[in-house]
Amino acid sequence: MIVGEQKPLAEIKGMLEDYRKVLVLGCGTCVTVCFAGGTKEVGILASSLRMATQLDGNAKEMDEETVQRQCEWEYIDPLEERLGDYDAILSLGCGIGVQALVERFPKMRVLPGLNTTFLGLPSEQGVWEERCQACGECILHLTAGICPIARCSKQLLNGPCGGSQDGKCEIDPELACVWQLIYERMSEFGMLDKLMEILPPKDWSTSRDGGPRRIVREDLRLPEDYQEGESSP
Amino acid sequence: MTDTSTNGYKSGSNLERVLAAGHFAVTGELGPPKSHDAEVVRRKAEFLKGLVDAVNLTDNQTAIVRLSSIAAGVILIQEGLEPVVQMTCRDRNRLAIQSDLLGAAALGVKNILCLSGDHQSFGNHPTAKNVHDVDSMQLIQMLKDLRDESKFQCGEEVEGDSGPCFFIGAAANPFGDPFEFRPFRLGKKIAAGVDFIQTQLIYDIPRFKEYMKRVVDMGLHEKAHILGGVGPLKSSGMARYMRDQVPGMIVADEYVDRMTAAVAGIPKEEKKARREAWRAQGIKICIEQIQEIREIEGVAGVHIMAIEWEEAVKPIVEGAGLLPRPRVDGE
Incomplete structure (x- = not known):
């Protein structure tokens, strides 16, 4: 939400x-x-x-x-x-x-x-946490379902950085190091070999960097001569 | 165009030649000033001259605005020292990074250290927007592609005969978590194309030994030169602060205790005497550490970080028996 x-x-x-x-x-x-x-x-x-x-x-x-x-x-x-x-x-x-x-x-x-x-969720009552940055190109399948774009303070695609300690991020002791979480989950699923692959620079053009974004679904658009009250095509 | 012939070396830098010849390398570090005063850089450079094989220039270290690392590097070249220009991903996108790399190469810089960069919330512009368009791993790849493929990140060719030829460095923190993953992360940086590594400050030698054992078992020390990071402690307060407050850092209690013991019996009012006692102890500990680190398999040199205390480098390298520095021809 x-x-x-x-x-x-x-x-x-x-x-x-x-x-x-x-x-x-x-x-x-x-x-x-x-x-x-x-x-x-x-x-x-x-x-x-x-x-x-x-x-x-x-x-x-x-x-x-x-x-x-x-x-x-x-x-x-x-x-x-x-x-x-x-x-x-x-x-x-x-x-x-x-x-x-x-x-x-x-x-x-x-x-x-x-x-x-x-964009986030209530992680417990009274606490909300960010989960998504709407970057326009989801990589959750590469990071064990945990997003480093939204949740790593440096948006590292090949983390963790040197500031990760005891599972926490260097910028805030309350903040989980998301790369620690990714590491643990990949380790649990026996996917550490995947973690050895270097993720290439991200295509940010689908994110806000590409300018304000717009989606057009022609299959859903109403025809120009559509009159109110008609059933949709 | 700059002469880019490297005579069989990747970059032909002094640091590369010293390491390639199998010498135990020594690098230093210089923090550029919070001003445009070139004299400050020259003065600090004077303390390092003849003592180290190359000098790191920090890039807006701890996210505080300082004279640019490239400009400071060029001043160092003018003074007859060799720079290792640090470059972070915090302040520049891939266009700015590559443009600055071309500029650095055109001005004679041959060593680059690739870093993510300290988060801006630690610095003097905490409300700044950060960049992180690429991360340190991707930055290493970018330098390698520029050098070995003569290609920009987008795949386009660099004009002319070749791309800029850098000796590519990166940092490694053997003390960060998850500890078991740290050697693998180093392996990832090597796979990305790194030539040398400077580690985070080492104040826990048993843990560093354990890390290096895993690194050697993986054969990584044969693929990149690993320099252990050391730095003299300035006081017991600094030792305690680094132990308790700095994320990603482990300081053994032994060092905190020894720094505390150094001023035992000196009254608090005698500030100068305490300062000198602390500093003498800090230098002594640093020398011992270098001697210990030197014996660890896979370590190719030391990186001495004596930021804002450049005078300490001379007694340290002298005390550790690292002088004179080797001269390796072949540039």
């Missing part, structure tokens, strides 16, 4: 300085699951902002709403008729949600209430 984290209240307050009536808009998918931007967090943040702005003598009106998914038109289109009332939307969606709102409602001011942090 996409993992996000709420921005500090002071930063959010600063963003809202010029707006009086704000819609705090949550998203019911990834950021709900990671307790950053669902209905509950929308409620808490909206109350905090109401109180904080009132204490400042500059009370703002904060309405609350959560849509199922901020990143799909069908879930955000119904908001349109209500938006005239607001000076801004404070989105608790990920960066994709914020931009979907901007694209759909170009006249609205949309502000990010979250920092979108990574």
Whole structure:
């Protein structure tokens, strides 16, 4: 899932300085699951902002709403008729949600209430960890199903580096050395000979380095003369 | 174009010739300054002149911005010393690396040490973006392809008669984990094309011996020259810090104890006396280590890292009986 984290209240307050009536808009998918931007967090943040702005003598009106998914038109289109009332939307969606709102409602001011942090999972309750960098060319079959692109601090393809000690990464004693994990798993499966193969320089063109990415599936596109209400081809 | 004839050698560097002739090699290290002051490089070089076969120039060591390793290397050449230019994968992508390698070769650099690089979070620009387009293993391959195939990483040919001819070095940490994999990782670097290895600082000789035994059993010492990394301890505090705080490093308690004992009976206020006692002990330990490491099968030399204490190199190499340095003709 996409993992996000709420921005500090002071930063959010600063963003809202010029707006009086704000819609705090949550998203019911990834950021709900990671307790950053669902209905509950929308409620808490909206109350905090109401109180904080009132204490400042500059009370703002904060309405609350959560849509199922901020990143799909069908879930955000119904908001349109209500938006005239607001000076801004404070989105608790990920960066994709914020931009979907901007694209759909170009006249609205949309502000990010979250920092979108990574693609990951909850490794235990209250702890989320990065697992994927969306590099566009998966190599998990070469590294025993553990990703060094997302999880090695130096993105080594032929690790571990000299800083691996007691299974930990040199940059953070809380962080597992992913090459230690890869080594152990390959060792367990009797695949250490594979670890002796030198992985060549990665093709980063499928990653963000190749420019913003886009996928076109002609088999799924609707014909140009397609009319709403017709069944899809 | 630079004369690239190497007379049967891979690079013709002094370090390569010394090692090829079977001498026990000695390399030193010089940390370029946090300024553009060439005099600092010259002054430090003076402490190493005639004492070592080549001198490593660190590349933004510990991720702190310093005068470039290539530029410092060229200053060393002007001073009559031979550089080993360190190159990390942290700060440059494959275009910048290859361009800098061509530049280094054009300016007379013959030895390159390939490194991943310390993570930027340790340095003075912790908010920087890192690169790691290639890793140290792939960097070794890149240098080898440039030299032996005259090809860039993309497969295109280098213009002219040949690619840049470097003596290719890399680091190895016998003390990192997983310990059992470390000799294999060295084997991987050799398969990638490395000619010489400088190890991480050794402060645990039994463990290094165990590592070297495995390396020799695998025959790796015959495929690349392995230089053991040593460095004089400056104080008991430094020894303790390296033992307890530096990831990937093992310091035997014996050294911490000996450094502590060195100042026994000297009051804390007598800073100068303590400093001198520590330094004398640090140099003494380093000399003993070199003598011990020299006896280990498969070790082809030592790499002395006395960063910010270049003056220590002279008493160390003298004390270890490594002078005068050999002169091997044939360039």
